[in-house]
Amino acid sequence: MTQISKTERLLEHELLTQKPWIRRLNVLDWLFAALIVLAVVFAQTHIGHHMDGYEVAILWFSAVSAVFLGWFFKPLRWFIPLSLILAYSAVQLYGGTIANTDRFLLKYFLSSQSAIMWQCAFVFFAWFCYIAGALLARRSHTETNTLLGMASVFAWVSALAGFTGMLVRWHESYLLRPDAGHIPVSTLYEVFILFMVITALMYLYYEKKFAIQKLGGFVFAFMAVLVSFVLWYSVSREAHAIQPLIPALQSWWMKIHVPANFIGYGAFCISAMLGVAELAVLRAEAKGRKSWLPASQVIEEVMYKAIAVGFLFFTIATILGALWAADAWGRYWSWDPKETWAFIVWLNYAVWLHLRLVAGWRGKVLAWWAVIGLFITAFAFIGVNMFLSGLHSYGAL
Numbered sequence: 001m002t003q004i005s006k007t008e009r010l011l012e013h014e015l016l017t018q019k020p021w022i023r024r025l026n027v028l029d030w031l032f033a034a035l036i037v038l039a040v041v042f043a044q045t046h047i048g049h050h051m052d053g054y055e056v057a058i059l060w061f062s063a064v065s066a067v068f069l070g071w072f073f074k075p076l077r078w079f080i081p082l083s084l085i086l087a088y089s090a091v092q093l094y095g096g097t098i099a100n101t102d103r104f105l106l107k108y109f110l111s112s113q114s115a116i117m118w119q120c121a122f123v124f125f126a127w128f129c130y131i132a133g134a135l136l137a138r139r140s141h142t143e144t145n146t147l148l149g150m151a152s153v154f155a156w157v158s159a160l161a162g163f164t165g166m167l168v169r170w171h172e173s174y175l176l177r178p179d180a181g182h183i184p185v186s187t188l189y190e191v192f193i194l195f196m197v198i199t200a201l202m203y204l205y206y207e208k209k210f211a212i213q214k215l216g217g218f219v220f221a222f223m224a225v226l227v228s229f230v231l232w233y234s235v236s237r238e239a240h241a242i243q244p245l246i247p248a249l250q251s252w253w254m255k256i257h258v259p260a261n262f263i264g265y266g267a268f269c270i271s272a273m274l275g276v277a278e279l280a281v282l283r284a285e286a287k288g289r290k291s292w293l294p295a296s297q298v299i300e301e302v303m304y305k306a307i308a309v310g311f312l313f314f315t316i317a318t319i320l321g322a323l324w325a326a327d328a329w330g331r332y333w334s335w336d337p338k339e340t341w342a343f344i345v346w347l348n349y350a351v352w353l354h355l356r357l358v359a360g361w362r363g364k365v366l367a368w369w370a371v372i373g374l375f376i377t378a379f380a381f382i383g384v385n386m387f388l389s390g391l392h393s394y395g396a397l
Helices: 006-019 026-051 053-072 078-093 098-102 102-110 110-141 147-177 188-210 214-235 253-284 298-328 336-357 365-387
Strands: none
Touching: 006 365, 026 053, 026 078, 026 298, 053 253, 078 098, 078 147, 098 102, 098 147, 102 110, 110 147, 110 188, 110 214, 147 188, 147 214, 188 253, 188 298, 214 253, 214 365, 253 298, 253 365, 298 336, 298 365, 336 365
């Protein structure tokens, strides 16, 4: 029998004495949960006449999810309530009519389009500070500095502005068309805003957990590209205008299928940018130079966790999409171009996870695979809509 070392006994003792997660919750956690429940009760009391049974169920499921997310990632305990407060302030300022858009706070801060423009601006602010902060950290040989701290704050502000803008846009859709209001995830413009919010929040979670502030420049470089597209799309196509739902999207399935899908997309895009960072580190290591970025093993571990989370939610979204298809078209799967490319995306990351977890692959191949996966995902997301036609052609660019 092998002898157990003193260190192993200490670790085993720590595991035995560790409190269950429910007992590790503090007063602020329970206050946050109570606040979310009160907000949902208030919403159901005041706007319940707009919701059917399915939508009430989704509302409560969202509340439970928000509570668990706030317990899991503590900064969300202020992020979610503050978003709700800002959105409710906008609702009060509108006073039941879209004609009040010219009010100062709405015009410059709280209307959906104003809030989304602030989101776009702070993405660029965060990107600049991440790049400048990383370069300063490289020169001073430090892990963090004021610029990197500012970058994280700006990233939070961008996500807050975007999420608030989406909530306000939801209300505005009812002000414009009382009988046709809808959750703002029905157009390419709206899902890009959701995409940027999810990507920013997921990156901020990994940044806090793994102390990878220096990688923010890579992720927010991609976010800046998204912002540039959103701005072009708004100006050239007037995509920011709220449109009525087409019949194909008038389903409660949309409310759960689309957000799950974009959690997956956001995670895959983060993994691609981390892949670029890992390739840069591996190149420096191959030349015998010390990289100013985190170690390649750390980057790959974050990349793996992002892909694992993205794969889980993309799988859920695909299942929900199949159920929606059965409800709308009478069959679960029809090998429509969008469905086919969704399967290709799913298979791509399934193989990536298999190679890492079962075959034990590491390093450059998986980093390149994650980068190439971004192009496969991008084509499934937007390329199919641009170049192919099928049952999902209503999402054309």
